[in-house]
Structure formats: structure tokens, C-alpha cells
Amino acid sequence: MVDATVNALSGPRGPKPKKALSSTNIIIYGTLFVVCMYYLLPLYVMIVTSLKGMPEVRLGNIFGPPVEVTFQPWVKAWSEACTGINCEGLSRGFWNSVWILVPSVIISIAIASVSGYALANWRFKGSEVFFTILIFGAFIPYQVMIYPIVILLRESGEGITAVLKAFNPMLEAMGFEGFKTFRLMGSLSGLVIVHTIFGMPILTLLFRNYFTSVPEELFKAARVDGAGFWGIYFRIMLPMSLPIFVVAMILQITGIWNDFLFGVIYTKPETYPMTVQLNNIVNSVQGVKEYNVNMAATLLTGLVPLVIYFASGKLFVRGIAAGAVKG
């Protein structure tokens, strides 16, 4: 692997020189330009609309730039927009989403990378069967599992409550307050568990394939050098697999941030993630449709995945190329 890079770098480099204005180039760049316009136009309309006041929006000139730039719709979307009786704007949904996102991403990647590493390098009896079952999980439609998970969360919440409450007499005797009823269903931690579980198949596949592509002799050398399961994972494999971790993070962050289905099912209004709240703001049927506020709210919600893509584009491509291809 390393040899190939060295050889590739030692010869003459770069593509064969070509004329800049060949007919091929004109077609390629022309097509790219049209496609770009097609995808960027809605974004442009959203940005422009979000910067206009309502009177200007009503004029109906959706492609025109704002005559008078105002940030009032953004402020309103963030901190004043109403959903039902609650008028805190999107900010609450944003923080809910952050509290869902951070633990889900960390826990799912931690578990999946270790499982992928074990499946790739420490084959055990039945590991292939285990892997097949896990991958099979990726192909079961979410809808099938929605209600079973509702039951699971509710029952396990009750189970945990029962265990916790068993300590109450002791705690109360010592003068402490006893545990209250613990709920997984409807809580942020419940949603974190759901996201972690649903991220498992694809993430494990991703990590397993990446670790399989690491030369086996490297792993053997580390074993001869006396490194154990965790030693090899942390000191050999982790430092070599930054790109695949970035890919996994991007997949999870955008996936979980954009999730609507699980968010609306497994939470309640106080714990709604940002996407659900956005829907509630945009689709509210009372009063005037404030298009500028809706656009600002939508852009705010989309900001996190957008930033992630811009910040990690290069690593993302490298990781996809390295890990996801080989089966």
C-alpha cells in the first residue's frame, strides 16, 4: 500500500496537458453549471426571502433581492416563533437536538468502531453469522420496528424504575429523597438509545470494511509486539483510521440531525428535536403565513449539516473511497 504511493509519487506527475476550451470541457462545465443553478436556486430564494420584511414578501417577486435587508425574521425564528402555546422559537429545539446528537454520535461510533474492529481482526466462532444478522438489520424498514420500540422503551423504563425504587426505603431511611419514576419513552435518553441502535448496522459495516483493508501483517506484528485487543485498537488502528471516523461522524450527525420520524414518535413537545419543531412552526395554520420567518427557520435548521459538509468535505471523500467500497 505504502509502496504504491511512493512509486506513484516518484514518476512524472499530473494529468496530461489539455486545451482549456475544448468541446468536451464546454459540455462538461456547461452541464455542471446548469445542474448547479438548479440546486442553488431554491437556496438563493430562501436566503433572499428570509432577509425581506413581510410587506416586501407579499409583492410576490421571489427572485428579487431584498430592497431593505432585515434580520428580524431570523431573530423571530430563533427566539420568538410560536408552536402551540410555546413561544420560545427554534432555540429550544436546537438545544434538544444538540443533547440528542452529541451522545448518540459518540456512543454509536464508539460501539460500532470496536465491533467493526473485532469483526475484522478478531474473528471468533460465528462472527460471520453475527455480522450477517447485523447487516440484515440495515434492510428492515424502520416502520416495522416503530411500535415494538415504543413497547421496549416503555417496559424497560418501568423495569429501571422498579430497580431504582427498590433502593428508596434505604435512601429515605438515610434522609435522602427517593428515586422518582424513570421514563425512557418520551425522554431524550430514549431517543439517544434509538439512534444508537439504528446507527449500528451501517456503521459497523463501514468500520469492519475499513479495518479489513488494513494490512493483516500490521495486526500480526502488533500481536507479536505484545499489544492486546485494546492496545492494538487504540495505538495501531485508531491513529490509522481518522478518515473513516470522519465519515461515520458525518453520516451520524446529518442522519440524526435531520431525523424527523423518530423525533416525533419517541419524544414529547418539551423534548422535540429541531426538525419536529421546524415542522410545527412552518405548518402552523393559525394567523398569517410568515414566509420570511419560515425560510429563516429552515435555514437555521439546515445549518448544522451544511457546516459539517463544508468543514470536512475532503476527509469525507477520502474516507468513503477508503472504507465503503470493498466488501
Next chain:
Amino acid sequence: MTYSVEIKQLDLAFGAVKVLQGLDLNVSEGEFLVLLGSSGCGKSTLLNCIAGLLEITDGQIFIKGENVTWAEPSERGIGMVFQSYALYPQMTVKGNLSFGLKNAKIPKNEIEKRVARAAEILQIGPLLDRKPGALSGGQRQRVAIGRALVRDVDVFLFDEPLSNLDAKLRVDLRVELKRLHNQLQNTMIYVTHDQVEAMTLADRIAVMKGGAIMQLGSPDEIYNKPRNLYVADFIGSPSMNFIEGHLEGGRFKVDDMVMPMDGYAFAAPQTADRPATIGIRPEHVVTGELVPNAPLQFAVDVDLVEPMGSDTLVYAKLGQHPFRIRMDGQASVKVGETISIGVDPSRASLFDTATEDRL
């Protein structure tokens, strides 16, 4: 006497496929043993079993008299050098060398001392702060050897360590490896498919085929007294000439030719007549003015001539049978010519055609 490495009745199977079967092997202290064979013969598998990187199905492995059959690779007192070098790409050369020592919780100043010593022996001192990516193939392999060296092990295991290097570097490093063995006097077990490496480096060679050892002996024995047809064919380049015929009353008969095998050391007294195969090395055939002194003389027709500078390889026909002859580089032989050659039966090999074993 305790052997450095002792393998008893080793079995290894992957599912239903038996890779190694009932293998016995003893390696003496300080010996350089080469496991030689074509790909898929089980030589690397055997090495991995000794290293503890493969769990064996049955049998026992002893290193320095200690049963290590179920021990972890790091607890066996072995160091291993891989074909692809297997250097940790994110660590410097120094980090690579000290990784195993850190795992073994060896004190820091001791690590420094050992790394410095290995760097001196292998002349990689100036490279210590570089990453493997910035090293040439030869330098990488030296670091890989160093990684085994610092750990102060009893047994070195080499898995085709020179196969990824270019031809010239391979020869250089081969010589260096031999020097290193003379200097360290460690037991070394070396896997290769290259017979030149095997012949030059080994104290003893184990020729393997299909998971079994075909012959275990000194390079001289392997070359001059191959135990069976496979070994005879595998060792030597260009390979041995084989002619099938009959052994009758101590004489080898093929077509209308009769070769009295005077001076040939039979493994056992030959009483019965049987179909046999004679093997004659191309380099053991004499030509020119040496022919009259040879015990057996033949005339051959030249088919093809390959001048190689140092030698000339002549493809000829002895009767109906293709026959290769290695001649001096200056020899002037033309295609279509008939030349006379001389053969010494004491340097030939005779095999039972049915069992393929040496007679």
C-alpha cells in the same frame, strides 16, 4: 538435549481443509533453518503457528524446552519479520522499535539502550526520527528486523522478508542477514520460495509440499541427494533432467541406451528390477575435452541455445528425451549441431518411478 524450537505432531485444519498434518520438526540452538516450498505448501502457515498467530488444531510446540502451544505470541520469546515489513505507519522508526518494549513495561533507559544498540547493528541510527513512509524498501526491512532485534528474543521468524525488495537489494540484504546471524548466533527460522536464498542462508533446509516436510537436510544434501522426485525437481535452476527407464541389475536402461550405475551410492542394495527415473543436473554434464574422462558418454542434438553471459544453457535431445546442459559462457554451440557429453553416475540421482523416492 533441549532444542530451540520443537514441534510435535502438529495438525492444523481450517474447517475440513487440513493444512498441516502430523508435522514434526526440531530446530537446534543457533541454527538457521529455512522452510522452502512453492506457494500454498504451508510454510508460512507453519511459521504463523510457531509465532502463535494461528491456533493449531492438535499437537505441541516447545520453545527452549517450554511448552508454548497455548501461549500468546508475545510470551513465546520470538520476534517476527514480515514480507510487507508491517511497520506502524503513524509511528517514527524509534516508535516502531520501542513499541514492543513499551508493551512489555521495560524501563525507559533500558529501551533507549536497546534501541541504540539495534540501530547501531543495523545502521539505521540516522533514520530513528523518520516515519516509515519516508524510508526506502531496504531501510524499512532493516527497521522491521530491528523491531525483532530490540526485543532480545531467542528465536527470529522471517516470513519471506526479502520478497518485496528489488533484485540487487535482495542480494545485499541477504548477505547482511547472514552476517547478522553469524554475529547474533540466534535461532532463525526463515520462510522463502526462493531457492537461492535458501541455499545461501540455511544451515538446514526443510523442503515443504502440501503441508508436509519432503526433506530436511543441509543445503548440500538437498542439492546432491534429493530424497524424492519433488525435491529434485524443485531445487536447482535450470531444473534437473529426468529420464524414465528401467533399473535392471544395477544398470539403468532407457530405449537402446544402457547406463551402468557404477559409483552410484544406492540408499539400499537393489535386488529387484523396477521402473526407475534418472535425474541428472544440467550443471553436472561435462562437455568438450572433459568428455573422454567421463564414465558415461552420449551424443546429443542441440535444439536451442540460451547464452546468459556467465553460462550458456543448451536445450538438446538425448535420443527422444529433452535434455538441458549448462555449459561455460564462452562455449560456442550451434543449433542443429550434434555434441558429445559426459555424465558421472555417482553425481546422478535415481528414483523409483512408482513411489518417486530416491533409490
